[in-house]
Amino acid sequence: MVKLEEVPIDQFEDNTEEVISDDDSDYSDDEDFDDDEDESILDRLAALKDIIPLKHRNRLSSGMQSITSWGKTGATFVGKSAWVLTTSMLLLVLPLALEIEKEQALVAYEQEAMQQQGAQQMLNPGMYQPGQLPQQPGQPQQKQ
Numbered sequence: 001m002v003k004l005e006e007v008p009i010d011q012f013e014d015n016t017e018e019v020i021s022d023d024d025s026d027y028s029d030d031e032d033f034d035d036d037e038d039e040s041i042l043d044r045l046a047a048l049k050d051i052i053p054l055k056h057r058n059r060l061s062s063g064m065q066s067i068t069s070w071g072k073t074g075a076t077f078v079g080k081s082a083w084v085l086t087t088s089m090l091l092l093v094l095p096l097a098l099e100i101e102k103e104q105a106l107v108a109y110e111q112e113a114m115q116q117q118g119a120q121q122m123l124n125p126g127m128y129q130p131g132q133l134p135q136q137p138g139q140p141q142q143k144q
Helices: 009-019 030-038 041-051 054-123
Strands: none
Touching: none
8 A cells, every 4th residue: 555645845845956956957968878879770660660550561561562572573574684685686796797897807908909909000000901900920911
């Protein structure tokens, strides 16, 4: 059983003057928050479980699950598409590009040969006659 005792007002006023001093303040010190440093983010999220109702938690959970599912599906599709495009390029476009490069090298070689032949014709104008093929040096000339 609890025993109640009546405190006279005079005694109460005397005690309040002793309790309140100039050093006490209404603001808390940093020392009060030292205990919270041990608390991790997971602990704080777990504490939210008590604050957020079950209905809202279930709605948030299903929304996150659907977002995660769509993200995984999208990433899988992008990865497979990149693989198909890369292998197709290697099998189809790379050989074509190499053949085009060879053709360009052949055309450049033919142009260079034509320029050298033109330079030789300028140096030796009587050597070549129209309608005749150029002859290699040291071969006898053909008579017509």
